[in-house]
Amino acid sequence: MAKPIIIGNWKMNGLSEEADHIVSVLLTYAEQNQNFAPTVICPPFTQLYHIRKHVKNTPYALGAQDCHIAEKGAYTGDISAAMLKDVGAEYVILGHSERRAEHKESNELVNKKAVAAYKSGLLPIVCIGETKEERDSNQYKDVIANQIKGSLPEHFNGLVAYEPVWAIGTGVSAKNEDIAEVILFIREKLVAQYGENGKKTPILYGGSVKPNNVKDIFAIPELGGVLVGGVSLIPEDFLQLVTIAQDFI
Numbered sequence: 001m002a003k004p005i006i007i008g009n010w011k012m013n014g015l016s017e018e019a020d021h022i023v024s025v026l027l028t029y030a031e032q033n034q035n036f037a038p039t040v041i042c043p044p045f046t047q048l049y050h051i052r053k054h055v056k057n058t059p060y061a062l063g064a065q066d067c068h069i070a071e072k073g074a075y076t077g078d079i080s081a082a083m084l085k086d087v088g089a090e091y092v093i094l095g096h097s098e099r100r101a102e103h104k105e106s107n108e109l110v111n112k113k114a115v116a117a118y119k120s121g122l123l124p125i126v127c128i129g130e131t132k133e134e135r136d137s138n139q140y141k142d143v144i145a146n147q148i149k150g151s152l153p154e155h156f157n158g159l160v161a162y163e164p165v166w167a168i169g170t171g172v173s174a175k176n177e178d179i180a181e182v183i184l185f186i187r188e189k190l191v192a193q194y195g196e197n198g199k200k201t202p203i204l205y206g207g208s209v210k211p212n213n214v215k216d217i218f219a220i221p222e223l224g225g226v227l228v229g230g231v232s233l234i235p236e237d238f239l240q241l242v243t244i245a246q247d248f249i
């Protein structure tokens with residue numbers, strides 16, 4: 001297995017001073033350590049162009065946190081995948097539960113965004129995951145199956161992130177056996193939908209990933225990496241995840 005990928009989702013955080021601080025800590029680490037696990041940082045749109053200049057020719061890749069379905073046009077306030085590519089992004093997070101909840105993003109919309117991302121040369125990171133009510137009422141597999149079927153386009157070349165909504169930002173990650181069960185379930189669904197290609201899609205876990213639980217999470221079979229929120233804003237802790245990932249090949 002390849003080294004797990006680590007993706008930091010800054011969410012709506014990172015004014016210039018904070019962004020510069022995080023990036024400078026990451027760059028110092030990169031100067032001192034070679035050949036480390038693939039690492040992606042997803043700052044807010046406002047920081048992408050600036051950070052691009054600093055991470056160019058370093059091991060860090062850049063991602064964004066959303067994109068519009070159209071390439072360009074009369075969509076005031078929106079940002080297209082082509083624009084993200086233009087400022088150096090290689091990845092884009094789509095269908096995060098915070099967007100599904102706050103902006104009522106449907107599986108159909110996420111699907112169209114994934115197509116737009118792919119057409120512009122970005123790798124979509126499509127987020128799926130059940131709410132606490134859906135887990136408690138034992139509907140989580142149906143929800144996840146629907147999200148996979150609805151959110152992933154016919155031709156999909158990207159990553160899937162399993163983020164149970166109830167584990168995000170709570171400080172308490174899902175139990176490893178629960179994560180493991182869902183990761184295998186997602187793998188089955190991907191193989192059913194895409195055949196051989198479905199075996200290659202990296203499946204990530206997100207939800208209160210921290211230095212003290214990441215080692216056990218990386219050990220989960222079929223897991224391709226982690227999508228990290230809060231800890232991505234604490235560069236020393238984020239880099240501990242990167243260091244721990246080294247041991248997983």
Ligand SMILES: O=C(CO)COP(=O)(O)O
Pocket residue numbers: 009096163167168169170171206207208209227228229230231
């Ligand atoms: O939503 C997340 C990443 O996209 C997870 O956030 P936390 O790591 O803060 O729980």
